[in-house]
Amino acid sequence: MIDEGYAAVTSRRVAERAGLKPQLVHYYFRTMDDLFLAVFRRRAEEGLAAQARALDSPQPLWALWRFGIDPSATRLTMEIMGVANHRKALRTEIGRYAERFRDEQTKAMTAALDRYGVNAADVPPIVWTFLATSVSRVMVMEQALGMSAGHAEVLEFCEGWLRRIEGEPLPIEAAG
Amino acid sequence: MIDEGYAAVTSRRVAERAGLKPQLVHYYFRTMDDLFLAVFRRRAEEGLAAQARALDSPQPLWALWRFGIDPSATRLTMEIMGVANHRKALRTEIGRYAERFRDEQTKAMTAALDRYGVNAADVPPIVWTFLATSVSRVMVMEQALGMSAGHAEVLEFCEGWLRRIEGEPLPIEAAG
């Protein structure tokens, strides 16, 4: 899905990778929509858990940022949005999860900005989470097209903002 | 393409809309890649011209912003990026045009910020163009998913920034 897009995920190819016959895909999932839904739910729950761990760190803003600019995670997110766009059966479910991700981010952002003494009256926390998400997603999309104009400047801008608010990034702990 | 995605654009459906037989699509364009390329080039050139007109207005920043938050234009852009992502033959060409769009935007942004007396040392103009692009694209993507959380706040934030820098938006002139 990450390499060739969701359209390349067919029952034949899935079966091939699993070393089974294509018909078994339908035995387990009936339709391809059901398969996508199952994969999506699993990844989304894992993602929510991973995000919760990240936001629980001493530097939640840096953690959120690192999450966003991870290319493979964001490429997957983009593909999932593509699926949602073209398979109505999945749209609602995917939209719901996307809102859960954003809610958690915004809660953590609100708490962090409050803790750092940043005035939330000028710029609501949800605006910061939206901006962080947007920047990373578009950057990944553009990288896929071979574009890089402005990326260095944008990275510097964002990481400068993070430094001013949350200080120098601490070394990342190894994940458990 | 806007309604059902680029994958729904097949020789049969194109022919149907044109009131012709599918084989004629191949007569005129040989492959579907050639067709996509022809469509893309035409729209891109039209888009560059329209963008140039917009950036030439007395309020280039507002014009650029209005361009970005136009849902159907941005949905088309997103679909084109989807095509680029999954048809290698088109990727290079699309990437090149995307860079031309950004270059023109950044030139206009640089001139405008200079004119308005905004210090470009803190935040390079290309960062502003990147942010504007990102925000509008992700907003349109999320709208397609039925999401709206934070959109009003982000709009207010962006338009507040535009007001402070470029003043209240003047009424839009009718296009010629």
Next chain:
DNA sequence: GTCTATAATCAGATAGAC
């Protein structure tokens, strides 16, 4: 659970008549 067999569509693309 896993297989073979198969149905029903739909896709891109080409050959050749007119």
Next chain:
DNA sequence: GTCTATCTGATTATAGAC
């Protein structure tokens, strides 16, 4: 330029044997 006819291959999905 436009048509008919056709090839080739992919897809989702079901039925039924083992």
